[in-house]
Amino acid sequence: xxxxxxxxxxxxxxxxxxxxxxxxxxxxxxxxxxxxxxxxxxxxxxxx
Amino acid sequence: xxxxxxxxxxxxxxxxxxxxxxxxxxxxxxxxxxxxxxxxxxxxxxxxxxxxxxxxxxxxxxxxxxxxxxxxxxxxxxxxxxxxxxxxxxxxxxxxxxxxxxxxxxxxxxxxxxxxxxxxxxxxxxxxxxxxxxxxxxxxxxxxxxxxxxxxxxxxxxxxxxxxxxxxxxxxxxxxxxxxxxxxxxxxxxxxxxxxxxxxxxxxxxx
Ligand code: HEM
Numbered sequence: 001x002x003x004x005x006x007x008x009x010x011x012x013x014x015x016x017x018x019x020x021x022x023x024x025x026x027x028x029x030x031x032x033x034x035x036x037x038x039x040x041x042x043x044x045x046x047x048x
Numbered sequence: 049x050x051x052x053x054x055x056x057x058x059x060x061x062x063x064x065x066x067x068x069x070x071x072x073x074x075x076x077x078x079x080x081x082x083x084x085x086x087x088x089x090x091x092x093x094x095x096x097x098x099x100x101x102x103x104x105x106x107x108x109x110x111x112x113x114x115x116x117x118x119x120x121x122x123x124x125x126x127x128x129x130x131x132x133x134x135x136x137x138x139x140x141x142x143x144x145x146x147x148x149x150x151x152x153x154x155x156x157x158x159x160x161x162x163x164x165x166x167x168x169x170x171x172x173x174x175x176x177x178x179x180x181x182x183x184x185x186x187x188x189x190x191x192x193x194x195x196x197x198x199x200x201x202x203x204x205x206x207x208x209x210x211x212x213x214x215x216x217x218x219x220x221x222x223x224x225x226x227x228x229x230x231x232x233x234x235x236x237x238x239x240x241x242x243x244x245x246x247x248x249x250x251x252x253x254x255x
Contacts, residue, residue, distance in 0.1 A: 004194075
């Protein structure tokens, strides 16, 4: 999976044009994972 | 327990003044609009998003400037800065001041992200047509534009993670007093006593 999006410039070079939006699913996953981790922790150790 | 600050009455401890709650909700609407207008077309829902996006970006810019002035000169900015007591409380479980360590770290992260989104977004305005100027793609080299667009894109995707976490905490029943205070402005004296250290957050003095 690429971190960035690329295009070809008028000179034929590969230039970076932005971040790869394929990464979006990982950012959603990180949010969901953090929520689940906290919820499970609170469930196991309720008074903490 | 103040009775003179806005709609706060006896038996209520003011946590957020009306102007600060309005700022919070204006910012929330702006961020959600910016995310929806930019990311929905990427995941397949095509519409004319750009004008709504950059106009909302300008509204957010003005709102954030307002918040910075208000926080620095009319509020207690140090209440949002991590201090030694926050770190000591990690071990001892002591009560926090107005904001706990997690909230301070969250605020720091969201401030860095939003300020980066604003800075890169304002520069990107040069690359599109607006009522005030024609686009000038030669302002920067192609690769510099690429870095600026990448920064803007990573801010957008990181904000998705941050919002998922923020909404989860706002919906948790044990945080409900904080969520209520962002709608109605106040917490109860019992919530104040149970959750906060009055020496670190003097709500009387602040009201
Ligand atoms: C902080 C929340 C913001 C988010 C989540 C966000 C998100 C995005 C995303 C994902 C894109 C697509 C970029 C690309 O194609 O690589 C974009 C484009 C753009 N954004 Fe934002 N943005 C935000 C704030 C702003 C602000 C504050 C402004 C300006 C005032 C702004 C102005 C622009 C412009 C002009 C473009 C389009 C550039 C083009 O199509 O060439 N954005 N934004």
